[in-house]
Amino acid sequence: xxxxxxxxxxxxxxxxxxxxxxxxxxxxxxxxxxxxxxxxxxxxxxxxxxxxxxxxxxxxxxxxxxxxxxxxxxxxxxxxxxxxxxxxxxxxxxxxxxxxxxxxxxxxxxxxxxxxxxxxxxxxxxxxxxxxxxxxxxxxxxxxxxxxxxxxxxxxxxxxxxxxxxxxxxxxxxxxxxxxxxxxxxxxxxxxxxxxxxxxxxxxxxxx
Numbered sequence: 001x002x003x004x005x006x007x008x009x010x011x012x013x014x015x016x017x018x019x020x021x022x023x024x025x026x027x028x029x030x031x032x033x034x035x036x037x038x039x040x041x042x043x044x045x046x047x048x049x050x051x052x053x054x055x056x057x058x059x060x061x062x063x064x065x066x067x068x069x070x071x072x073x074x075x076x077x078x079x080x081x082x083x084x085x086x087x088x089x090x091x092x093x094x095x096x097x098x099x100x101x102x103x104x105x106x107x108x109x110x111x112x113x114x115x116x117x118x119x120x121x122x123x124x125x126x127x128x129x130x131x132x133x134x135x136x137x138x139x140x141x142x143x144x145x146x147x148x149x150x151x152x153x154x155x156x157x158x159x160x161x162x163x164x165x166x167x168x169x170x171x172x173x174x175x176x177x178x179x180x181x182x183x184x185x186x187x188x189x190x191x192x193x194x195x196x197x198x199x200x201x202x203x204x205x206x207x208x
Contacts, residue, residue, distance in 0.1 A: 017041045028054040028075070036080075040064040054078050054098070066090035077101055077121070089113045100124050109150055112143040 012035050016025065022045055034056040042051070043064030050073040051065075058079035065071065066087030073096040081102040088094075089110040096119040104122070106129040120139045127135055130145045 012038055014039065014041065017044045020044060021047055023047055023070075024050040024052075026050075026052045028052050028056070038062050043067050046070070049073065049093075051075065061085055061088065063087040069093060072096065074098065084108050084111075086110065092116060095119065097121075105129070107142070107146070109146060112146045 012027070016022070017039075025045070025048060036057045036059050038051075038053060038058065038061060040062040041064070042048075042062055046068060047070055048068055049070050051071065052073070052075040054075050054077040056079055058076060058081055060081065061076065061084060063085050064087075065074070066085070066089070068091060070093055071091050072093050074091075074094060075096075075098045077098050078101045081099070081104055083104065084099075084107065086108045088097075089108050090113075092114065094114050094117050097114070097117060098119070098121045100121045101124040104125040104127055106127065117139065120142065122135050122142075129149075130142055134141050134145045
């Protein structure tokens with residue numbers, strides 16, 4: 001364990017990345033200087049189980065967090081996060097994700113892939129997706145909302161594809177001109193001559 005909280009770092013101390021066997025890192029700030037990002041090199045700490053970076057000015061999280069196989073607790077409370085990287089959904093060992101008091105307006109669509117997550121805190125964020133009446137009900141309600149939203153998007157895509165196919169086949173809307181061009185091409189003298197020539201050619205004998 002390495003406790004560096006309250007040291008007023010302006011930037012994330014990169015010397016930490018050489019501690020490859022580190023399992024717990026506390027680098028939250030109470031007052032004074034604060035850093036705005038965690039470098040992607042955090043991914044070098046493959047044995048890290050807990051990362052506490054609360055009370056900073058973090059504006060985003062590194063994609064590398066998704067490739068940390070043992071990360072169980074991620075504490076990002078009281079920061080300036082506006083969104084989470086989609087890669088966070090790959091951090092399958094996560095059990096606690098603490099995000100209250102940030103600037104989050106939406107969650108990654110696949111956050112429900114974190115099947116081992118037990119604690120998810122989101123209070124004091126201007127969340128729009130999911131809405132407040134959902135996320136205040138807890139993790140299970142959030143996961144259900146995300147799953148239903150994803151299924152609706154898949155269904156909508158299938159319907160759009162089906163309707164587009166009908167419009168193309170029947171020449172509806174902007175596809176009308178395309179259908180006319182196709183029919184015109186089939187009925188052109190050149191196309192008819194090509195068809196006659198093809199019919200008039202004798203079939204080639206198979207070589208014995």
